Amino acid sequence: MTLGVLPPHSTGGALDVCLSDKDGNLVEMGSMVDQMDETSKPDFYKNINNEEAIIWNSKRNLLRKVMNKFGFAQHPNEWWHFSYGDQLWAWKNKKANALYGKI
Numbered sequence: 001m002t003l004g005v006l007p008p009h010s011t012g013g014a015l016d017v018c019l020s021d022k023d024g025n026l027v028e029m030g031s032m033v034d035q036m037d038e039t040s041k042p043d044f045y046k047n048i049n050n051e052e053a054i055i056w057n058s059k060r061n062l063l064r065k066v067m068n069k070f071g072f073a074q075h076p077n078e079w080w081h082f083s084y085g086d087q088l089w090a091w092k093n094k095k096a097n098a099l100y101g102k103i
Contacts (some may be wrong), residue, residue, distance in 0.1 A: 013086030030056030
């Protein structure tokens with residue numbers, strides 16, 4: 001199954017999300033948004049046993065849990081990228097069609 005030709009953000013169904021503290025400051029998540037390397041994979045820190053990795057993995061899990069609770073699907077290579085109604089969302093939820101764009 002192909003994910004279609006429209007970029008997910010262009011459909012209006014994808015967004016980039018990060019945790020913030022009570023003052024609106026972004027929380028450190030182990031890599032920057034749009035950092036395109038292995039450290040950006042959602043589960044990158046899952047099996048690394050040091051204090052920072054455990055904290056970053058916990059924060060990423062919290063973000064994923066909250067977003068999944070509201071029906072969003074997480075991109076497999078980006079901890080910050082979530083979709084609802086686009087091609088990625090349809091693929092991950094085994095839907096025949098996306099709500100936005102083509103599949």
